[in-house]
Amino acid sequence: MNIYVLLKRTFDTEEKISITNGKIENDGAEFIINPYDEYAVEEAIKLRDVHGGEVTVVTIGEEDSEKQLRTALAMGADKAVLINTEEDLEEGDQFTTVKILEAFFDGKEVDLILGGNVAIDEASGQVGPRLAERLSMPCVTTITNIEINGSDVQIERDVEGDVEKVETSLPLIVTCQQGLNEPRYPSLPGIMKAKKKPLEELEIDDLDLEAEDVEPKTRTTEIFLPPEKQAGKVLEGETGEQVKELVSLLKSEAKVL
Numbered sequence: 001m002n003i004y005v006l007l008k009r010t011f012d013t014e015e016k017i018s019i020t021n022g023k024i025e026n027d028g029a030e031f032i033i034n035p036y037d038e039y040a041v042e043e044a045i046k047l048r049d050v051h052g053g054e055v056t057v058v059t060i061g062e063e064d065s066e067k068q069l070r071t072a073l074a075m076g077a078d079k080a081v082l083i084n085t086e087e088d089l090e091e092g093d094q095f096t097t098v099k100i101l102e103a104f105f106d107g108k109e110v111d112l113i114l115g116g117n118v119a120i121d122e123a124s125g126q127v128g129p130r131l132a133e134r135l136s137m138p139c140v141t142t143i144t145n146i147e148i149n150g151s152d153v154q155i156e157r158d159v160e161g162d163v164e165k166v167e168t169s170l171p172l173i174v175t176c177q178q179g180l181n182e183p184r185y186p187s188l189p190g191i192m193k194a195k196k197k198p199l200e201e202l203e204i205d206d207l208d209l210e211a212e213d214v215e216p217k218t219r220t221t222e223i224f225l226p227p228e229k230q231a232g233k234v235l236e237g238e239t240g241e242q243v244k245e246l247v248s249l250l251k252s253e254a255k256v257l
Contacts, residue, residue, distance in 0.1 A: 001053030001148075002108070003044045006101070006115035006127065007072060009065045010034040013120050019223055033068045036116025038183040039176035043146065044114050045076040046181065051148060053111070054078040060100055062086040066199065073194035074186030080199040088204050093216035094126040100214055101127075102134040103207035110135075113173045117142050128175040138168050142177040 011017060012030040019025065033041070044055045056079045057072040059065050069080040083100055085092065105113075118125040125141070132139030144163070145156035148170070155166040158177045186194070204214060233249070235242040250257045 001048065001051050001111040003048055003053055003055045004105075004110060004113045005037070005040045005044045005055060005057045005072070005077065006113065006131075007037045007041065007057050007059045007068060008034040008116070008119045008121075009059060009061050009068045010119055010121045017225065019225060023223065031064070031068070033071060034116050034119045034121075036118055036120070036176060036178070038116075039178065039180045040114035040116055041072050041075055041077060042181045042183040043176060044112075045184075047112070047146070047148065048078075056081060058083070058101070058104065060085060060092075060097055069199055070194050071186060073197045073199070074190040075184055076190060077197075079197065082199065082201045083207070084201055084203055088211050089214065091216060091220075092214065093218045094124055094130060095217045096214045097127050098130045098134060100204060100207065100209065101131050103204075103209050104202075105131075105135060106207075110137075111170050111172075112148075113137075113171075115173070115175050117175045117177045125175070128173055132173040135173070137171050137173050139173045139175075140166050140168060141175045143174045144177050144179045146174065146180075 009031050010033075011024060012032045015030040017024060017029055041055075041057065048055050055077040057069055057077045058081045059069055060083045063082075063084060063086060065082055069082060073080055081104070083104060085100070089096065113128075113131070115128045117128075128141060129139050140155050140157055142158045143155050144158050147154045151170045153168050153170060153172055155168065155174065157164050157166060158179065204211070235245050237245075247257065
């Protein structure tokens with residue numbers, strides 16, 4: 001099987017994030033593999049081990065993204081591809097990402113493409129479905145189980161707490177949800193092997209694209225941190241008194257009435 005994983009380098013939301021002039025300070029931020037993409041990497045490796053073939057991990061970004069690709073290789077992926085946009089693009093959006101990926105997959109034999117359900121930095125959840133549309137492939141999102149028998153595929157997907165069962169076929173694009181698996185940690189032998197595994201670096205002109213072909217269709221107008229949580233208030237007295245005080249607070253402080 002020819003299995004591909006779409007991987008994104010994201011900042012670690014568990015660490016402190018600083019914003020200056022509406023931009024995240026990259027120097028102080030910790031960057032990781034998008035956690036939902038880790039489920040995709042793990043599932044791709046498991047499927048390859050059962051059905052054979054190889055796993056190729058693909059990311060779009062800057063030179064620093066090589067670290068996350070090497071981590072995926074250390075987990076067990078076979079090959080990695082970095083589409084380096086550092087010199088060609090100052091910023092992009094989901095249209096940009098899908099346009100580049102569409103060009104990358106043009107002419108390739110693909111059985112399965114896996115990606116994370118969302119990226120924790122933007123959480124749009126658009127790339128998988130949009131890429132499926134451009135490649136004319138079926139797409140199933142938020143999967144929590146996948147079984148492949150030949151070209152037939154049985155999937156379970158999360159639908160806000162319930163489970164939906166889907167039958168489809170390869171080639172296929174899926175996006176992975178928490179609960180699909182437990183991503184492995186790279187082992188020391190895996191880390192050593194990853195140094196020798198192929199990591200190909202491309203630029204957009206290698207894909208017969210120009211910068212104007214992938215210009216974003218949207219723009220970010222502002223980035224800001226959420227306000228710090230304030231201590232709650234305990235309303236005392238009889239129920240009627242509590243209701244009056246609550247209404248008063250909603251008017252005077254929360255200003256929602």
